[in-house]
Amino acid sequence: MCRWLAYSGSPIAPEKLIYEPEHSLIDQSLHARYGVETVNGDGFGVGYYGERELPPAVFKDTKPAWGDQNLRELARHVRSPLFMAHVRASSGTAVQQTNCHPFRYGRWLWMHNGVISCFSRLKRDLVMAVEPELYPSIEGSTDSEVMFFLALTFGLSEHPPAAVGRMVGLVEETGRAHGVERPIQMTVATSDGERLWTFRYSTEHRSPSLFHSTDPRHVRRLHPEVFTPMELSEDTQVVVSEPLRDLPGLWIEVPESTYTTSERGRFEMQAFRPAPPD
Amino acid sequence: MCRWLAYSGSPIAPEKLIYEPEHSLIDQSLHARYGVETVNGDGFGVGYYGERELPPAVFKDTKPAWGDQNLRELARHVRSPLFMAHVRASSGTAVQQTNCHPFRYGRWLWMHNGVISCFSRLKRDLVMAVEPELYPSIEGSTDSEVMFFLALTFGLSEHPPAAVGRMVGLVEETGRAHGVERPIQMTVATSDGERLWTFRYSTEHRSPSLFHSTDPRHVRRLHPEVFTPMELSEDTQVVVSEPLRDLPGLWIEVPESTYTTSERGRFEMQAFRPAPPD
Amino acid sequence: MCRWLAYSGSPIAPEKLIYEPEHSLIDQSLHARYGVETVNGDGFGVGYYGERELPPAVFKDTKPAWGDQNLRELARHVRSPLFMAHVRASSGTAVQQTNCHPFRYGRWLWMHNGVISCFSRLKRDLVMAVEPELYPSIEGSTDSEVMFFLALTFGLSEHPPAAVGRMVGLVEETGRAHGVERPIQMTVATSDGERLWTFRYSTEHRSPSLFHSTDPRHVRRLHPEVFTPMELSEDTQVVVSEPLRDLPGLWIEVPESTYTTSERGRFEMQAFRPAPPD
């Protein structure tokens, strides 16, 4: 299990979310409250969109996030209108940079919290379903990266929710074929730099936690003392594994089997359903 | 704060204590119960005495102990009659190999859990009190290593409890001179390969937890099912930050202001008192 | 490209070969003479057989070998009758522990210097040819590890030279099917703890360098001053990417398309030929 956050809005320094809140992502790396594991110390990653012409930057390391000096520097010096950050708790695969999230392909970023059950049993069939042209770009050994490449195979760059639906459909079908009852559990965030999608789903409808921020204008009315220093613009959208602060009215749970879309201040939630993979 | 264990007895593989018990040192690295911090993920180290003619081997890394493959290998393949293992939670100094415990000087090993309060204020005076010939051997930046070199300066290799007493006396004197009220908190283990000493002390008499194992014969009578596979010899002595199992009668708390001596199956506890440094 | 050495003989400390000779493996990690690359700084590994009942120990790290303190400790404290050591120069795949050699499966160790040309183009077909039961045990992303698992698929544990021959045959066949002219270049060492095999082969018959040590009795007569301190037993066999010393008569080149077998002091060389994979 892991913890993550995704931000879309006016450009800010990622430290505003990664370090500053009382239950920041750093605090979640040491003391997660909603996950199976309290410690997320098996590496971390930040992916951010900056200047238009370049693909997103990705900074990853296998060290625990809480003590990493480079993360601290980067989180202070970068300014980005759309970024993701992830702290990892390995569910068995190696602690190595190629297993850290977010994963990148072209302009796409992808990160995941959850698990494909009995992944080592299903892995071969799933990897075989990845488009052969994409196959050599798989660098690590996680279920999360295979999910990403399956979604790319199924058209992530054209219609993300449909592609993720087919990916989940394939994982469930493959799982059932191997006698795995509850093949998938996930919260996922993905972006092309313009829009941000997040997904909450699991076969047994007991998905990892996921929350989205409420309208910043609403928040400011409720807690003016807190948010002034955060300089949140009106188009701010944050989606997180766990609330960053214990303040009523700030965070709303994303329901089971739901996906969200954030784009320039618009935020929408819709039902998410797995689809037959072909 | 940190967690550690020290073993003396018939040669065993360190994994018997580092991995196998339900609240093994690995479990303590993720879920410590008695310390200020629950997570001890800022590096680890093992020091062990093996073949007579060599100084002890030291294996240290900055990664969390729980996921380290090399530690797993070493803990299985080594056999040692006297070893120490330590998992670190940095109290501010850098996460780097030279700050991992145990520290080694000649045939001596040293590890520490605790803190010198306001160390950055006291550091210069303390480091200046280290014997100039020893000074260049200080490699890291921790209070723990400075404590070791002060103890060496005060005669650790001749009379360990007296040398540690003078080290503590100097820290307390220096602390008071700088207006630090409770300068030191510690549990320490040190060895020359023949004997093992541990110390529990703090200025305010609220020291970090420390426990020692009871007589293995007694334990076998109480819990024959548990200890048969551990093949504990009759001369086994284990001192630990936290009990490795939740079984009544196995572990006894080392009292405040006490030091212990283990040597070939003999185990003694005596009162520990700081001494004037000169 | 990489550099490696493999030892079989009376138990010695690996430092005798890894650190002590003038052109030791450590020196080769900084200043290789025969390879394409002079620097082999992308991680290292040691695998050694120790006590009979355990699988071999493997110690790997992504740091350069030359500065690693843990390697120094291990190389001094271990004693082993059969070990391998490898320094890596990545040919493009990630610098991570799961890509460091030697690889292990059960009691088998495997290490490689060389390359499968255009590996990313051939990878999918080759990985698909790995026995599905073995597939989930592939942890890294190198060509070398895929070669190992193909050899295991083709019966490495029954008849190593034949299995390696079929592996090479498959790589060449697959390469040709994808328009790769010279698909493979390799020196390989593999062992089950009793015997040690090494292989030198490349499609174009321009293989990476490989040398074996001459009979220790012969060496002692030639250079008594050098080898006394190395305490080489009469059954010593060493195979290396590059000679460890510049002394005439010590090292003999393993010819192209040859494999060697070392077992309790017996050393044999035979012709190596790729075989049709099925």
Add this chain to the structure above:
Amino acid sequence: MCRWLAYSGSPIAPEKLIYEPEHSLIDQSLHARYGVETVNGDGFGVGYYGERELPPAVFKDTKPAWGDQNLRELARHVRSPLFMAHVRASSGTAVQQTNCHPFRYGRWLWMHNGVISCFSRLKRDLVMAVEPELYPSIEGSTDSEVMFFLALTFGLSEHPPAAVGRMVGLVEETGRAHGVERPIQMTVATSDGERLWTFRYSTEHRSPSLFHSTDPRHVRRLHPEVFTPMELSEDTQVVVSEPLRDLPGLWIEVPESTYTTSERGRFEMQAFRPAPPD
């Protein structure tokens, strides 16, 4: 020994100098030509000034620069008008982040190539000469960092060349007092974000190599094909351990016992002399 470069001019991405030239800093990390060591693989660092109100960012790692993915990302995504980059070859002190260059204090950056001879013998006296208020900010164990803190002690932020002169004077005086004949060898770069100073000096007048770039207008006339893609502005100043390209007229050696000052397109060289430390 190490290799470094320092840039001042219009904002550029550091990859223009770190990766792109044929003998880029990355190439120098593997194949240095002018240094004692050809390999500079014991960590690296980049320090850069960005937005006005923040201290400079520092990104350091202990891995070799050549294979580091994060460095590649940062070097592409950052834009800075004044930055430094350094690849390290340890002269004995530990490979750890706190020993990587550049060092930072407030708005000041400092990096060094060279050595204080017999540093372990002189270290205590030199460290004692550091202003006690500054002392706790020393984090690593290198001679280079002690040189920085001595320069800060002697007024680096008021008059850099004078402060560096007094630092060198103290090192030479201390060295002579301990019987060290040639106490110091150095090229140093330091900056406050506005100006950039570099120094070339050694007691025996055999200093490590140092070169500065010629006027970009001049370069463009000589090699228009090369520099168009580099988009060098007219105020570009680069100082490097080794020329980044083998083109005549591009690089001019900084003479022995000289310091340079770069400020908004102005470049000056002046004689450097050690001064009595007090």
